[in-house]
Amino acid sequence: MQPIRIVHSTFVPLPLEQVDTDQIIPARFLKATTRDGFGKNLFRDWRYEADDETKPKKDFVLNNPLYRGEILVAGKNFGCGSSREHAAWAVLDYGFKVVVSSFFADIFKNNALNNGVLPVQVSEGFLQQIFEQGPDATLTVDLEAQTITIDATGAHEQFEINNYKKTCLLNGYDDIDYLLSMKSEIEAFETARN
Amino acid sequence: MGKTLVEKIWEKHVVRSIEGGPDVLYIDKHLIHEVTSPQAFAGLEKRGIPVARPQQVVATADHNVPTINQHLPIREELSRKQVEKLIENCANHGIELYGLGHRYQGIVHVIGPELGFTQPGMTIVCGDSHTSTHGAFGSIAFGIGTSEVEMVLATQCLMQSKPKLMRINVEGELAKGVVAKDIILYIIAQISASGATGFFVEYAGSAIRSLSMEGRMTICNMSIEMGARGGLIAPDQTTFDYVQGRTFAPKGEVWDKKLAEWKELYSDADAQFDHEININAADIEPMITWGTNPGLGIGINDAIPTTETLSEGEKRNLKKALEYMGLQEGKAIKGMPVQHVFIGSCTNSRIEDLRLVADVVKGRRKNDNVKVMIVPGSQQVAEQVRAEGLDKIFEAAGFEVRQAGCSACLGMNEDKVPAGEYCISTSNRNFEGRQGAGARTLLASPLTAAAAAITGVVTDVRELLG
Ligand code: SF4
Numbered sequence: 001m002q003p004i005r006i007v008h009s010t011f012v013p014l015p016l017e018q019v020d021t022d023q024i025i026p027a028r029f030l031k032a033t034t035r036d037g038f039g040k041n042l043f044r045d046w047r048y049e050a051d052d053e054t055k056p057k058k059d060f061v062l063n064n065p066l067y068r069g070e071i072l073v074a075g076k077n078f079g080c081g082s083s084r085e086h087a088a089w090a091v092l093d094y095g096f097k098v099v100v101s102s103f104f105a106d107i108f109k110n111n112a113l114n115n116g117v118l119p120v121q122v123s124e125g126f127l128q129q130i131f132e133q134g135p136d137a138t139l140t141v142d143l144e145a146q147t148i149t150i151d152a153t154g155a156h157e158q159f160e161i162n163n164y165k166k167t168c169l170l171n172g173y174d175d176i177d178y179l180l181s182m183k184s185e186i187e188a189f190e191t192a193r194n
Numbered sequence: 195m196g197k198t199l200v201e202k203i204w205e206k207h208v209v210r211s212i213e214g215g216p217d218v219l220y221i222d223k224h225l226i227h228e229v230t231s232p233q234a235f236a237g238l239e240k241r242g243i244p245v246a247r248p249q250q251v252v253a254t255a256d257h258n259v260p261t262i263n264q265h266l267p268i269r270e271e272l273s274r275k276q277v278e279k280l281i282e283n284c285a286n287h288g289i290e291l292y293g294l295g296h297r298y299q300g301i302v303h304v305i306g307p308e309l310g311f312t313q314p315g316m317t318i319v320c321g322d323s324h325t326s327t328h329g330a331f332g333s334i335a336f337g338i339g340t341s342e343v344e345m346v347l348a349t350q351c352l353m354q355s356k357p358k359l360m361r362i363n364v365e366g367e368l369a370k371g372v373v374a375k376d377i378i379l380y381i382i383a384q385i386s387a388s389g390a391t392g393f394f395v396e397y398a399g400s401a402i403r404s405l406s407m408e409g410r411m412t413i414c415n416m417s418i419e420m421g422a423r424g425g426l427i428a429p430d431q432t433t434f435d436y437v438q439g440r441t442f443a444p445k446g447e448v449w450d451k452k453l454a455e456w457k458e459l460y461s462d463a464d465a466q467f468d469h470e471i472n473i474n475a476a477d478i479e480p481m482i483t484w485g486t487n488p489g490l491g492i493g494i495n496d497a498i499p500t501t502e503t504l505s506e507g508e509k510r511n512l513k514k515a516l517e518y519m520g521l522q523e524g525k526a527i528k529g530m531p532v533q534h535v536f537i538g539s540c541t542n543s544r545i546e547d548l549r550l551v552a553d554v555v556k557g558r559r560k561n562d563n564v565k566v567m568i569v570p571g572s573q574q575v576a577e578q579v580r581a582e583g584l585d586k587i588f589e590a591a592g593f594e595v596r597q598a599g600c601s602a603c604l605g606m607n608e609d610k611v612p613a614g615e616y617c618i619s620t621s622n623r624n625f626e627g628r629q630g631a632g633a634r635t636l637l638a639s640p641l642t643a644a645a646a647a648i649t650g651v652v653t654d655v656r657e658l659l660g
Pocket of ligand 1: 256257300301303322324474599600603604622
């Protein structure tokens with residue numbers, strides 16, 4: 001997992017609410033047995049006409065060359081629906097390091113954190129301020145300070161993340177390393193309850 | 195102060211509490227399937243570590259499998275490879291697999307309970323969001339991502355923050371023609387598709403108590419559709435009667451000991467919930483969804499809501515949903531023609547669901563303009579259907595009875611709804627493209643689905659029940 005500290009980038013706006021995991025990565029792309037290559041199918045059915053890569057839908061933001069960057073900004077309840085981690089893999093593989101929304105679905109949030117994608121939850125008002133920015137506007141997300149800033153206006157907000165997860169992301173550690181180090185404690189727990 | 199049911203179970207499973215972080219939670223049972231497990235096994239191999247407790251894991255192939263000719267090799271190459279990978283991984287790691295051809299094969303959330311693998315007081319996880327189904331037995335059951343599947347395979351533990359707790363009380367008697375699916379669609383319509391995010395939900399009240407285990411599973415199954423981490427119901431005699439005697443259920447002295455423990459599993463009278471909702475069962479009508487998330491449901495006789503009074507954001511969303519569904523605000527939904535009826539999925543594919551359908555269609559024939567597919571949740575359900583002669587009723591009605599699997603619930607195999615066509619489905623998600631690119635899904639109960647199969651239009655089943 002790649003560590004994250006500061007992400008300073010333009011952003012891709014997706015001002016829709018309830019973006020579910022079937023939109024992020026449709027079920028027919030879940031047949032892979034590796035984690036790679038999901039980025040090209042991110043938002044597949046919103047991106048192309050009739051599932052045809054030669055026919056990008058012009059009005060969809062990923063097909064608009066003006067918008068690019070390492071930060072995806074979406075409306076509330078982003079990532080609702082299935083537990084498919086493929087959704088987080090697709091977001092990461094496409095090149096996003098941060099997703100900003102006013103509300104995240106729980107499982108997506110966990111999956112993102114487990115893959116080094118930082119979910120930044122902001123207030124509805126701040127989210128609207130971001131959406132009002134033009135394509136060249138940049139945002140700065142500082143994980144250490146837990147802040148997100150609209151660089152042009154200086155407007156900023158504090159976001160929450162639990163300490164343990166923060167340390168993991170800053171260092172690029174994952175939970176499995178931690179759990180594996182607890183082997184004897186887990187065994188003792190099992191013995192005690194039987 | 196008393197404890198909630200969730201707290202009682204949770205506390206018994208905490209191996210370590212991390213300061214300012216999550217708890218390390220011990221997992222009793224782990225269910226796996228072909229779609230969300232291959233990358234987890236690959237991760238273990240990369241680290242060179244074994245599966246920690248293979249005897250606490252059960253596997254099945256359900257999401258990707260065809261529902262006809264299951265005795266033949268899977269035609270679609272990627273699907274076949276994924277299922278083969280599961281077979282290989284289970285063999286390498288000593289995990290019990292109920293794959294195609296096995297008499298226990300079926301949708302993961304149908305077979306867990308039916309085999310008695312699911313029991314009260316447990317922590318149960320699966321790389322699938324509808325794991326909340328198992329909460330019907332009074333267990334903490336929730337869906338996890340593939341990295342977490344890897345964690346549980348590697349250590350039998352998971353890092354989880356203690357959830358907030360919500361209780362939803364449904365009191366009173368249900369009207370005729372109203373079943374468990376209508377209760378949960380009603381609840382989600384009330385609190386929205388994100389209304390329980392961050393919560394574990396305990397369902398309580400006389401209307402919940404009066405449900406069978408099948409009905410309780412339907413309710414808990416859809417907890418995730420309002421954003422909840424999981425949902426659960428305190429176990430009672432109905433639960434114990436269901437579990438007793440099943441393949442993996444405790445036997446003899448162990449049963450007696452377990453039963454005594456299970457009887458302690460309830461929220462104490464003075465337990466505190468972070469949020470509480472009260473619902474009057476008599477207010478619930480047969481429900482149907484008109485939009486593209488499960489919170490967009492209405493009573494069968496209601497009109498599709500209008501968007502005038504909504505905020506800009508909500509308006510944009512509802513208009514997008516209406517456009518995708520090809521529907522108009524303010525119009526009635528009853529009487530609208532449908533082209534497909536899908537009866538199946540981990541929400542409503544158990545024997546009791548199929549009996550409900552049979553009651554409606556017995557001696558009737560489906561409308562000529564509708565294709566009807568019935569997909570039993572497991573091989574055991576399919577066997578029961580045959581034993582009770584329900585298959586004869588369905589065939590006489592012109593329904594197609596398939597073999598067990600997830601099928602058109604998520605359209606990963608060939609069972610899809612064509613673009614632009616309407617499907618009344620007993621499944622749990624009506625997202626854009628869920629049942630196939632461009633497919634338009636209306637979620638409803640098995641009764642409402644059966645009624646539409648007969649009439650070819652959205653119908654209030656009470657008119658057929660006489
Ligand atoms: S039936 Fe549908 S919701 Fe249930 S596990 Fe299968 S795909 Fe998921």
